[in-house]
Amino acid sequence: MNKYEIMYIINPECKDIKALQEKMHNILKQTEKVESVTDWGLRDLAYPINHKNKAYYTILKVTVNKEAISEFMRVAKIEQDIYRHLIINLDTEQNYSDKMIADLKLNTNENDERPSHYNGERRQRPYVPRETYKKPENK
Template identity: 35%
Template sequence: MNKYEAILMFYPDVEAEKREAHFERLKNVLSEGGNISNIDEWGSRKLAYEIQYYKEAFYTLVEFEAEPATIKEFDRVAKILDSVMRHMVIRIEE
């Protein structure tokens, strides 16, 4: 298994319950194919530039270990969810 770090940006006007439900779905994808080691909610932060007329987003950082197939599934699910503004997964070299 490889170590990864994922940053998720949620739309700021999404209700907290919906955001948590969608994040739970993403956590389930990661848990099925790996191990989550740390979840850090940064909260609402200002964006460097506007994205679709939004000036801020709700950030969440997830550190985990997983197989490459799990990353593909995570990416697919994150693209489908309408509350996710942007996401990025980075492999951490040891």
């Protein structure tokens, strides 16, 4: 059993959003448990999907097996009112994110959040008089 975080985006013009959410949640409830359900509600999209600028967001945290995840993906691809879905395995991603945080801490100063190679000064271009850019005149 692995822990997953699932986000899916539903068409705001869907006839029954709650019924669609229950359908998707029941796929996961059949095998194991749904730890939390977060309804973000109607939000703006970063870019239009199917000529729509808003969609209904739902986030789930579950502990299930791979068969339930593959079934969820299959139904999400078939269902026309689900625009996008994203499934993250928290067990494998936790190790990756811990490693990335450790690498970032190595490259930062203790008093500053910026990387250690940053000294706070912007590079200035050297001043070159305009005369040096003039083209030579042809005689």
